[in-house]
Amino acid sequence: MRRSxxxxxxxxxxxxxxxxxxxxxxxxxxxxxxxxxxxTPDAETGQPLRVFAAxxxxxxxxxxxxxFTERTGAQVQLSSAGSADLLSQLEQGxxxxxxxxxxxxxxERAQDASLIQPTASVIASNTLVIAxxxxxxxRIGTLADLxxxxxxxxxxxxxxxxxxxxxxxxQAAGVALAPDSEELAVTDVLGKVRSAxxxxxxxxxxxxxxxxxxxxxxxIEEAAEFPNRYPAAVLxxxxxxxxxxxxxxxxxxxxxxxxxxxxxxxxxxxxSG
Amino acid sequence: xxxxPAGGAALPRWVLIPAAAAAVFILxxxxxxxxxxxxxxxxxxxxxxAALSALWLSLRTAVAATLLCTVLxxxxxxxxxxxxxxxxxxxxxxxxxPLVLPPVIGGIALLNTFGRQGLLGESLELLGVQIAFSTAAxxxxxxxxxxPFMVIAVESALRGxxxxxxxxxxxxxxxxxxxxxxxxxxxxxxxxxSGVVLAFARSLGExxxxxxxxxxxxxxxxxxxxxxxxxxxxxxxxxxxxxxxLILVAVVVIGLTRPRTAPDALR
Numbered sequence: 001m002r003r004s005x006x007x008x009x010x011x012x013x014x015x016x017x018x019x020x021x022x023x024x025x026x027x028x029x030x031x032x033x034x035x036x037x038x039x040t041p042d043a044e045t046g047q048p049l050r051v052f053a054a055x056x057x058x059x060x061x062x063x064x065x066x067x068f069t070e071r072t073g074a075q076v077q078l079s080s081a082g083s084a085d086l087l088s089q090l091e092q093g094x095x096x097x098x099x100x101x102x103x104x105x106x107x108e109r110a111q112d113a114s115l116i117q118p119t120a121s122v123i124a125s126n127t128l129v130i131a132x133x134x135x136x137x138x139r140i141g142t143l144a145d146l147x148x149x150x151x152x153x154x155x156x157x158x159x160x161x162x163x164x165x166x167x168x169x170x171q172a173a174g175v176a177l178a179p180d181s182e183e184l185a186v187t188d189v190l191g192k193v194r195s196a197x198x199x200x201x202x203x204x205x206x207x208x209x210x211x212x213x214x215x216x217x218x219x220i221e222e223a224a225e226f227p228n229r230y231p232a233a234v235l236x237x238x239x240x241x242x243x244x245x246x247x248x249x250x251x252x253x254x255x256x257x258x259x260x261x262x263x264x265x266x267x268x269x270x271x272s273g
Numbered sequence: 274x275x276x277x278p279a280g281g282a283a284l285p286r287w288v289l290i291p292a293a294a295a296a297v298f299i300l301x302x303x304x305x306x307x308x309x310x311x312x313x314x315x316x317x318x319x320x321x322x323a324a325l326s327a328l329w330l331s332l333r334t335a336v337a338a339t340l341l342c343t344v345l346x347x348x349x350x351x352x353x354x355x356x357x358x359x360x361x362x363x364x365x366x367x368x369x370x371p372l373v374l375p376p377v378i379g380g381i382a383l384l385n386t387f388g389r390q391g392l393l394g395e396s397l398e399l400l401g402v403q404i405a406f407s408t409a410a411x412x413x414x415x416x417x418x419x420x421p422f423m424v425i426a427v428e429s430a431l432r433g434x435x436x437x438x439x440x441x442x443x444x445x446x447x448x449x450x451x452x453x454x455x456x457x458x459x460x461x462x463x464x465x466x467s468g469v470v471l472a473f474a475r476s477l478g479e480x481x482x483x484x485x486x487x488x489x490x491x492x493x494x495x496x497x498x499x500x501x502x503x504x505x506x507x508x509x510x511x512x513x514x515x516x517x518x519l520i521l522v523a524v525v526v527i528g529l530t531r532p533r534t535a536p537d538a539l540r
Contacts, residue, residue: 084506152406157489159506180406181488182495184502188484191381196390197405 048075049243050095052086054102054230056126056186056206060263068250074243082185083161090115090235097244100232100251102126103161107231117241120233123251124265126204127227128165130218131193131211138199143170143220146200149178154189154198157182162189165226166202172222190215204228206264227266303520309513318514326492327500328518334408334496335476338415342472345416346423347465351453353424354431369421379417380485387413387486410487411494415476422471430464431457470530474523 049068053061058080065076079086083101087110090096099116100123101107110116132140138151146153155177156163163182170177180198183189186207192198194214208217232251234244250256257267318324353365371379385391387404397404404410434457442456458465480498487494489503497519505512 088505088509154488157503157506159503179490181490183489184484184499184506188489191485192488195381195384195388197384197388 047239048077049097049240049247050077050079051098051100051247052079052081052090052094052096053098053100054083054086055080056102056204057100057230059210060206060260060265064250064256064259067255068247071250072243072246074240076247087115095237095239096235097238097240098232098247099235100230102228102230104229104231105161107233110233115236116233117236117238120231121248121252122229122268123232123248123256124260124268125227125229126206126265128162128169128202128220128223129205129208130220131190131201131203131208131215132199132218133193133196134214134216136216137196140200140218142218143173143175143222146177147175151199152180152197153177154181154183154192154201155179156186156189156202157184160184160186161228162186162202162204165223165228168226169202169220169223172225173220204264209264230265306513306516309510310517311510314510315514315517318511319518321511323491323495323500324497324511324515324518327495327497327515328522330408330411330492330495331477331497331519332522334411334415335473337412338419338476339469339473341412341416342420342423342476343465343469346420346468346472347427349420350424350427350431351457354428368424371418372421376418376479376481377485378481380414380482380487383410383414383417383482383486406488406490406494408487408493411483411496414482414486415479418479418482419472419475422475423468426464426468426471427461430461430468433464434460466530470527473526473530477519477523477526 051061051065058078061078061080065078068074068076079096081089083103083106086099086101087106090099090110091113099107099110101110104122107116107120111118111120130140130143130146132138138145140146140151145151155166158164158167160183166177181192183192186203189198189201189203190207190211193201193203194211205217208215232248234241234248238244251260252268261267349368353361353368356364374382386393387397387410388394389398389405404413438460439452439456442452447456478498479496480502483489483494483496484499484502489495489499491500495503497515501512501515501519504515
């Protein structure tokens, strides 16, 4: 009898332990207690600088992050995702020191929500190009060729930054585009071009460059008028605002700019006229 | 058969605690979603042309995918449940792969199969079939991710069919087709129904494979989940409102199929 009572109680007791463990965990991840958590014993110097950057920046930021750590001794924690995702994470209370979305409207939204410090600096810009599968099976030569409905054309949806720019560029060039698909992200456009499912897609120069040999790039004259700018800002609630500022300075420095240029970005207006 | 055993097999009380935790875990986030909705704006958000065309497309494609899943999945489940051939175990495992595969990768796999440069691409092009960027591609993507649900549901129902019943029918002179039609199918109807519900629900929510394989064009390939993702880019409130629409559709469909049939289908 006693034994069976105990075996019956045991799972319940275990559960209580588990439940109380659960109940505690939200506290330990609450904003204030995080700095004093186990992996960061020294809040002033030991905590990594948290950088929220657009997915398109990830590859180019990796070497710069390394350089930053060598210079300052501070570790950098880089979170890369779509700009809208990053913004909604910040809105929901995610902690970061630096925010670098892939377009200015996203930064304006962050500004409107008082998430960032008032000064944002443009670190780089990007222009729209035509990406075609290697070999150019659709024999695309200019933007005007894309008006031909015979070609499978893929764009970003107008709601997505790259789609907005595509519309502006097409309008400036006086070309009526008839897309076969309006994708949700530039990655999806590139995916359709890489697999040669589409004859052409409009993407940013850096995306086309990243795709390597699978994709050929055709420049669009009118696109220079509609550069897409990458702004960077220190978060209003940054725990390490000075270090965050230094990180942005590094991006604007000569070595930062040359790294960005190598990845296909155009230089920031402040850095070189 | 559909009644639970009463009295004797009562549940231990402690089960209630994790059970409640599970229910809360599922319902609380959905509740949190509902609290974000501005009721006054709901009608205008839901009646936009983009929303309606996405809803209509989602319904059409999910129904088509469910039909395909039924036509293809039930025979496969029948074969697997009878399987004595070598490698049938491996086949059973492989067929479940779409469940583990990230849907985006499923979409890429479909692209490599039915795409212009895919395995079957050239043959399809010769036949004049263009799947890329068409509604058919959406249905294919949905069928790919949903088919395993149908197969699992029907196969586990088939295992519940008692051998004696079938043997008795054979003794009474029933041929294979007659056995299937008048004995097996009626017996597995509950399992089939839950297969239909699962496949339909999975098709309705399908996102990753569709975006990677079919593309996204209003009225042609942009289903409700894609529209929701797109809206989130500029108007998160509209995205939430559309999600509620998706939930409502799912609840209605599951409600229509479920009450009479499902409870003992997935035991």
